[in-house]
Amino acid sequence: MIDLTQHNTLGLPSQADTYVRAKDRLQLQAWLQRHQGYPLLVLGGGSNVVLPDYWPGVVIAPAMQGVQCLETRSEQVLIEVGAGEVWKDLVLYTLKQGWYGLENLADIPGWVGAAPIQNIGAYGVELSSVLHSVVAVSRKDSHEQVFSREQCRLGYRESIFKQEEAERWVIVAVRMLLRRQPLLHLDYGEIRQELLRQQVEHPDAWAVSQAVIALRRRKLPDPAVLGNAGSFFKNPWVDAMKASELRDHFSGLVAYPQAGGYKLAAGWLIDYVGLRGQGDQHVGCHVDQALVLVNRGGAKAADILAWARHVQARVQDVFGIMLEIEPRVYR
Numbered sequence: 001m002i003d004l005t006q007h008n009t010l011g012l013p014s015q016a017d018t019y020v021r022a023k024d025r026l027q028l029q030a031w032l033q034r035h036q037g038y039p040l041l042v043l044g045g046g047s048n049v050v051l052p053d054y055w056p057g058v059v060i061a062p063a064m065q066g067v068q069c070l071e072t073r074s075e076q077v078l079i080e081v082g083a084g085e086v087w088k089d090l091v092l093y094t095l096k097q098g099w100y101g102l103e104n105l106a107d108i109p110g111w112v113g114a115a116p117i118q119n120i121g122a123y124g125v126e127l128s129s130v131l132h133s134v135v136a137v138s139r140k141d142s143h144e145q146v147f148s149r150e151q152c153r154l155g156y157r158e159s160i161f162k163q164e165e166a167e168r169w170v171i172v173a174v175r176m177l178l179r180r181q182p183l184l185h186l187d188y189g190e191i192r193q194e195l196l197r198q199q200v201e202h203p204d205a206w207a208v209s210q211a212v213i214a215l216r217r218r219k220l221p222d223p224a225v226l227g228n229a230g231s232f233f234k235n236p237w238v239d240a241m242k243a244s245e246l247r248d249h250f251s252g253l254v255a256y257p258q259a260g261g262y263k264l265a266a267g268w269l270i271d272y273v274g275l276r277g278q279g280d281q282h283v284g285c286h287v288d289q290a291l292v293l294v295n296r297g298g299a300k301a302a303d304i305l306a307w308a309r310h311v312q313a314r315v316q317d318v319f320g321i322m323l324e325i326e327p328r329v330y331r
């Protein structure tokens, strides 16, 4: 029996029959063949999952390493990165090479192989802006397939790997097209204010990554200190009529216009219903960002999910909106 407590950032106690790290594709294919018929859970850094107390099967970590430059073009480089590389290290590595595009995605926990699963995004940039393709191995018969960016059907914290093709593939490598000249995105959240605070007058991509890191570290709980899985709910989308109704009732409502409607800030909704910082000694909403559910000590999956249902019910009662859980919940 393997203890997975250290393998999930919520710090939930969880056990599995077996945990194996696949160092390369051949090893992965061998593990998949050997464990055909067993329940299989693919796990990277464990920063976007709610693990059960017991997983009656095998856990495979696709731990392939390496960053390879496949092609250099006049304005871009095409790189292929092993699924087991740590995302936040990759961001800094690419910037040091003079490859740009990942700076706003600095400091996101987890491994590279998981990045396409929910099309990770932060500070106005999503993986979709740089993704070229994904190399994956079939969990069923171990054949390898390349998914183009279009085939990945990336959306807001979404991809084909969370929908139609969920639990069918193990991503072994991610290919990205990065720019050789930076194109900075500074107009989101507090990036500009943070650069000013750091007295950076002429920011470059590295400075942007450092501003993002500083902002995140100020606001988000460090999973090593306080267990969490980042945002526990997705920001909900509503049509223009619903947004207008809500605005009439709730002054200060945070709503961003998007194609086809408005995106509401889920954290603001939870804050409004009075749950920021609330909970019990085991579980609750973080005091600085209500959207982050935290394990204050001794919580199990059932406690996290019970609190999540409470939050959903309160938001539904007040706003008529059902919040959708973002991390993958295994039962």
Ligand code: FAD
Pocket: 009, 041, 042, 043, 044, 045, 046, 047, 048, 049, 062, 083, 108, 109, 110, 111, 112, 113, 114, 115, 117, 118, 119, 120, 121, 122, 169, 170, 171, 172, 220, 221, 223, 228, 229, 230, 231, 328
């Ligand atoms: P895991 O939690 O291990 O897995 C998540 C899901 O992906 C599981 O269903 C798993 O089966 C599947 N999976 C993982 N690897 C593979 C693979 N190689 N092949 C197939 N399936 C796979 N997310 C954002 O988008 N933006 C943020 O700004 C952000 N900030 C965060 C901040 C904190 C403090 C925390 C704790 C989380 C944050 N997250 C954020 C969520 C999380 O970091 C990302 O979703 C990350 O990509 C998850 O990577 P992981 O390796 O930990 O995935």
Ligand code: NAP
Pocket: 121, 122, 123, 124, 187, 188, 189, 190, 219, 220, 229, 230, 231, 232, 235, 256, 263, 265, 266, 267, 289, 326
């Ligand atoms: P924030 O800056 O306080 O913003 C609150 C919310 O408003 C965010 O959810 C963000 O949506 C939205 N927002 C802010 N400025 C916007 C703009 N100009 N246009 C459209 N939407 C805007 O958020 P935060 O909690 O400190 O997080 C900062 C960034 O890190 C966000 O992008 C957030 O998604 C990301 N993050 C994600 C996770 C996760 O687990 N998924 C965890 C921590 C942080 P978006 O979320 O759509 O950006």
